[in-house]
Amino acid sequence: MTQSAKTATNFDLSSLHILRNEIGSVLKDAEVHLREFYDDPDQAPLLLDSANNLSQLSAIFELIAFNGAGLLAENLSASYTLLHGNADGDEDENEILMTDISEAIMLLDRYVEFVLLKETPEPALLLPIINKLGGHLGHAVIESTTLNQNINSVIIADPQANYASLSTLGLNVRALTQAYRAGLSVILENKDGVISDDERQKLDGMTKACALIAQHSDTLFWQSAKTITQNIANDLPLSHAKKRILVYLEQQFSDYLPIEDRRFAEMVSFACNKNKEFATLANQKYALNRVSDTKFSEMQRFLFGPNREITDTLNDLIQEQIEAIKQKVDKFVRTSNGMGEIGDMVSIDDIKTELNSLSQTMTLLELADASQALTAASAQVSGWQNPTLEDLDTFLDKLLVAENSAIFLAKSHTPGAVKLPLHNREISLHQLDTSYETLVKEARSNLTAATLALTDYITDSNRDIMNLQNTPEMIRQVAGAAAFLRLSVTSAQLYLLARRLENGLLDKVKTSPDSELIRISNAWADVLVAADFEFENFEENRPTNEQSILISQNSLNQLVA
Secondary structure (H helix, E strand, C coil): CCHHHCCEECCCHHHHHHHHHHHHHHHHHHHHHHHHHHHCHHHCHHHHHHHHHHHHHHHHHHHCCCCCHHHHHHHHHHHHHHHHHCCCCCHHHHHHHHHHHHHHHHHHHHHHHHHHHHCCCCHHHHHHHHHHHHHHHCCCCCCHHHHHHCCCCCEECCHHHHCCCHHHCCCCHHHHHHHHHHHHHHHHHCCCCCCCHHHHHHHHHHHHHHHHHHHHCCCHHHHHHHHHHCCHHHHCCCCHHHHHHHHHHHHHCCCCCCCCCHHHHHHHHHHHHHCHHHHHHHHHHCCCCCCCHHHHHHHHHHHCCCCHHHHHHHHHHHHHHHHHHHHHHHHHHHHHCCCCCHHHCCCHHHHHHHHHHHHHHHHHCCCHHHHHHHHHHHHHHHCCCCCCHHHHHHHHHHHHHHHHHHHHHHHCCCCCCCCCCCCCCCCCHHHHHHHHHHHHHHHHHHHHHHHHHHHHHHHCCCCCHHHHCCHHHHHHHHHHHHHHCCCHHHHHHHHHHHHHHHHHHHHHHHHCCHHHHHHHHHHHHHHHHHHHHHHHHHHCCCCCCHHHHHHHHHHHHHHHC
C-alpha cells in the first residue's frame, strides 16, 4: 500500500504474529484430512479432529478480536462436522461441500497473511465465503452492515482525512494545551475516584478545551476527543490503557506522533464504548470500519493473488537465472580475452536469449523497471566484442535492478520483511539484508556480554567493579545499532541507560547493599532483555512488543529516579 492508503487500527497484530505458525498447522492439517477423506471415505473420523481444531481456532480468534476470521473458522468447523455426518450421503453434494471447504481454508490462510502484511483487518473480504459455507449449514445470509456492527476492532480507513492539526484551526494552542494538561495531571494521579473542587475545575477545563476544538474541527479525531473527555470525572479512576490514550491525545496537541498510530483507533474505540450515540455517528458519518470500493477491490486482488510461498519460489528461480546469466557473461569475457577453455565458449545470442526471456518474465510480474533494465542489458551486450571493466559494471548495474525487484516482490508478501526504506536503488538488497543480519548478530552478542558482566559481578564474592567498566560503551554501541535499524524507542532507552551508568549508577552499584543491588540489577537486566527481544523481533519480522517496551521503560525510570 502507498503511504496515503495507510489505515489506523487497534487490532493486536503482535498476537497474530505469535499465532501464525500454529494457525498454519491447523489449516494444513485440515486440508490434509479433507484430502484423505476424499481419497478414502473410511478416513471420516479425521474430519472430526479438524472440526475440533477449527473450533478451538475460532475461539482463539474471538479472544484476540480477529473478527470475520473467527466466524469463518466456526463455519469451517461446522462444515467438517456436517461432512462427517453425510459421509455416506450424496456424493455430488459432498463434493460441492468439499470444494467450498477447500476454498475457505485457502482464503482463511491468505487472509491471515493479508492482515499481517497490510497491518489492518478487513472482515468484509471473508463475507462471500462465510455465506457460502453458511448456505450449506442452513444459516441466514450475513450482510456487510451486520458484520461491521459485530466487530470489536476499529479500522480507520484514511486517518489523515479524519484528523486536523490543532495549529491549523486558528485557536490559542498554548492555552488549550495548558488546560488539557491540567486535567490530565489529575487523571494520571487519581487512584480512588475521589476529587477535590479544584481538581474538578481542572477536569472541566480539559473537557471544555476538547469541546472547543471539536466546534472548529468536525473530524473523527477531535469529535472522539470531545466524547472521551465529557463527564470524565465520573469515569475515574481510569485504567492504565485509557490513561495511555489520554496521554496520546495530549501529544497530538503538538502533532507529536504519526496519525496512523494505533492509539487513534484505540481512542475512537474508547469513545464508541463510552457513548453509543457517538458509535452510531462514527459508523454512519465517518465510515468507520469501511474502506472505499477502489481500495476494497485492491484488497480482493491481493487475497486471490500469489501468496508468500509462490513469490519466494519465483524469487529463488529468478535469482538462479540471474546467476546463470552472470556465469555465461564471465565465460564470454574470459574466452574473449583468451583466458577461457574451448568448452567454455558462450555466444552473445545465448546471453541475449536469457536476458530477453527474463525480461518477459518481469513484464508478466508487472515489474516494469526490471524488464526495461534487462532489455537495455540485452541491447548492450549486442555490441560486445572485448567488453571493458566499465562495460561489465554497467551491465551488472542493470542486472542488480532485476535482482532487487525480485527480492522486493518476495519481501512485499512476507509480513514484516519490508522494514526500512530504500533510498538508493543501486544498492543490493541481498547485501543490505546481510549487513542487517550481521549488525543484529553483533548487537545481540554485545547485549549478552553486558548481561553476563552484570551476572558475574553479582555472583563474584569480590565484587570487582572493573568487570562493569566497559558495559556503558557496549550498551552505547548497541543503541547505535538500534538507531540505525530505526528501533528508536529501544535506542533511546539504551542511550539513557549508558549515560546513567556513567553518571553515578556504577558508583552506586559499588556501594549498595545486596537488597539495593538486586533491585538495580533487575531493572538493568529488564532494559537489556527488552532490547534483545526487539532485535529478535527485527530478525523474525515481528512487530515491536509494546509490553516489553513498557516494562523496560518502567525499569529505566527506577534507575533514573
